[in-house]
Amino acid sequence: TGSTRPQRLLRAVQKKATQGDPQSVIATIDDFCRHSEWAMNVGDEKGLILDSIVSEVNPSTALELGTYCGYSTVRIARLLPPGGRCITLEFNPAYAAVARQVIAWAGIQDKVQLVEGPSGDLIPQMKELFGVQTFDFVFLDHWKDRYLPDAKLLEECGLLREGTVLLADNVICPGTPEYLQYVRNSPRYESRYFKSHLEYTKVEDGLEKSVFLG
Ligand SMILES: O=C(NC/C=C/[C@H]1OC[C@H](O)[C@@H]1O)c1cc([N+](=O)[O-])cc(O)c1O
Numbered sequence: 001t002g003s004t005r006p007q008r009l010l011r012a013v014q015k016k017a018t019q020g021d022p023q024s025v026i027a028t029i030d031d032f033c034r035h036s037e038w039a040m041n042v043g044d045e046k047g048l049i050l051d052s053i054v055s056e057v058n059p060s061t062a063l064e065l066g067t068y069c070g071y072s073t074v075r076i077a078r079l080l081p082p083g084g085r086c087i088t089l090e091f092n093p094a095y096a097a098v099a100r101q102v103i104a105w106a107g108i109q110d111k112v113q114l115v116e117g118p119s120g121d122l123i124p125q126m127k128e129l130f131g132v133q134t135f136d137f138v139f140l141d142h143w144k145d146r147y148l149p150d151a152k153l154l155e156e157c158g159l160l161r162e163g164t165v166l167l168a169d170n171v172i173c174p175g176t177p178e179y180l181q182y183v184r185n186s187p188r189y190e191s192r193y194f195k196s197h198l199e200y201t202k203v204e205d206g207l208e209k210s211v212f213l214g
C-alpha cells in the first residue's frame with residue numbers, strides 16, 4: 001500500500017523545511033503543491049489575505065474548522081500574539097495525524113489545540129473542553145455544506161461576540177451558496193468579499209469576511 005498525498009506533503013516538509021521555522025514550512029508546502037501535487041490548502045495567494053485579516057484581528061482565541069494538513073493552522077498560529085491560541089477541528093484522523101506533525105515541525109504546537117471529530121459535535125463542547133468564552137476569529141475551511149449550520153451553531157452556543165470575524169474559504173470554488181446568502185443578508189453580519197483564485201490555479205475563488213454584530 002502506497003503513501004497518501006498528505007503523507008507525501010509531510011515528507012517534503014520534513015525533508016526540505018527548517019524545523020521551528022513556520023515560514024519555511026509554508027513555503028515548502030506551497031512549492032510542493034505548485035510543482036509536485038496540488039492539494040487543498042488555502043495556498044499562498046489567499047494565504048496573504050488570511051494573514052492580513054488575522055494580523056488585523058490579532059486574536060487571543062482563534063477557531064479553525066477543517067485542519068487538513070495544517071497549512072492554514074501554521075499561517076494563523078505564527079501570527080498570534082503571546083498567549084494566543086488556535087483551536088483547530090478535523091474530522092479525518094489521517095489528515096489530523098499529518099497535521100500534528102506539520103504543526104510540530106513548524107514549532108508552533110504550543111499555540112495549537114488540534115481536536116479530532118465532527119465540528120457539529122465539538123462546537124457545543126468548546127466552553128467545557130477548552131474554557132473558551134468567545135472566539136475572536138473563525139476560519140471556515142471544512143466541508144462546504146457545514147459552513148452555514150456551524151456558523152448558526154456558533155451563534156447559538158454563544159461563542160461569537162460583537163466584532164468576532166468569520167473568514168470563509170472557497171465561497172466561489174467549490175462554493176458555499178447558502179452560507180454566502182446568509183451572511184450577506186443577515187442583519188447580524190457585516191460581510192465583504194475578497195476576490196482571489198483557487199489555490200495554485202487561475203480559477204476564481206475568494207474569501208468572505210463577515211463581522212458578527214452581536
Ligand atoms: O473540500 C474542501 N475542503 C473541505 C475539507 C474537507 C475535509 O476536512 C474536514 C474533513 O476531514 C474533510 O475530509 C476544499 C476543496 C477544494 N477543491 O478545490 O475541491 C478547495 C479547497 O480550498 C477546499 O477547502
Ligand SMILES: [Mg+2]
Pocket residue numbers: 040041042141169170
Ligand atoms: Mg479551502
